Amino acid sequence: MENKTIRITVAGPRGKMGAETLQMISETPHFELVAAIDNKNDGLVISDINGLPDLNAPIYTDIEQCFSNVGTDVLIDFTHPEAGKAHFEAALAYGVRPVIGTSGFTNDDVKGFRSRIEEKGSGGIIAPNFAIGAVLLMKFSQFASKYLPDIEIIEQHHDQKKDAPSGTAVKTAELIQEVRQMKQQGHPDEQETIQGARGAEMNGIRIHSVRLPGLVAHQEVIFGGEGELLTLRHDSMNRKSFMTGVRYAVDTVMTIDTLVYGLENILD
Structure with missing residues (x-):
């Protein structure tokens, strides 16, 4: 049976991890890049940026505008702690499942987000390392x-x-x-x-x-x-070594109803 297409927005597309993630999405048949969140380049598409894959997904600087305009199942975030937490909040508000590869979340952060994500019956993954x-x-x-x-x-x-x-x-x-x-x-x-x-x-x-x-x-x-x-x-x-774990996390986050901290908790 074919996997259902998962619609993905990537935050931090110009970073080294973000750019590698875009390439991974383009190579995964059941993944679709629908948008990207960047701190500039609003209104452009991914293919307009030198060095990024030839993808036509639009770029937004405002994550709420992005989620309002583009149907998204999963947010992949490789930014920094402050942005990652703000993006997590937006994902919660719009029913998007976050996969966060940004370190800097405290145990209290994780507990708070887990409580709220379970209240919504959604799922999320925060992983310090995806290798x-x-x-x-x-x-x-x-x-x-x-x-x-x-x-x-x-x-x-x-x-x-x-x-x-x-x-x-x-x-x-x-x-x-x-x-x-x-x-x-x-x-x-x-x-x-x-x-x-x-x-x-x-x-x-x-x-x-x-x-x-x-x-x-x-x-x-x-x-x-x-x-x-x-x-x-x-x-x-190289950063391609992280992509197997990112792909696995995206597939898994669609099936859980809690917040998982650490990829080791979802490995069989």
């Missing part, structure tokens, strides 16, 4: 932490990323926290002779952020035990 391998790394790390509770996370991203640590690193630490008791690592009298040398701390776990040109998205989770080390690592070489 299937990165999500598996989170799940494997959670399992390993039961047996090797001394842990440090090193995440590496391109130098244009604005938030640190990454949403993936924070989500990894949160998953570990669910099964690992609080443990203060290192020497009890440890002192940083240069502030920040030991990285950020979350529930006793140290998180280190690296920002360099040439990187895309990479994470190591290192576990230390008596006489042994275990290192789990994931590398995204």
Whole structure:
């Protein structure tokens, strides 16, 4: 049986993730790009923008005007936290199901949006990382932490990323926290002779952020035990690596009636 066509609006079409998402939509038979939300280029179409796919979907600067004029099933958002939250609000108001790849949503944000989305009988997904391998790394790390509770996370991203640590690193630490008791690592009298040398701390776990040109998205989770080390690592070489997860999230969000935070919660 053929999949029903899913009408999609993309917020942030000129960003690297947004542009890759447009290409993915154009290559997916049951996806249709119906509009894009941009902070400029109002009234143009996607094909008018250099470097974007040859698609005739209109561009809006006003998301409410977009949703009023164009029937949309799913909003895919790769913008920034402030815009992402505003776009989430608009999606709620117009009955559009959001798939958000923007980090910066707090646990309180997620709880509040989940309550409201369930009241409307709708669904939504917020995911810090859409790479299937990165999500598996989170799940494997959670399992390993039961047996090797001394842990440090090193995440590496391109130098244009604005938030640190990454949403993936924070989500990894949160998953570990669910099964690992609080443990203060290192020497009890440890002192940083240069502030920040030991990285950020979350529930006793140290998180280190690296920002360099040439990187895309990479994470190591290192576990230390008596006489042994275990290192789990994931590398995204390009942004196409995220598209399998984005496609899966769009298909899944049409079938749920709650807000899911983290792609690991919808993987079989």
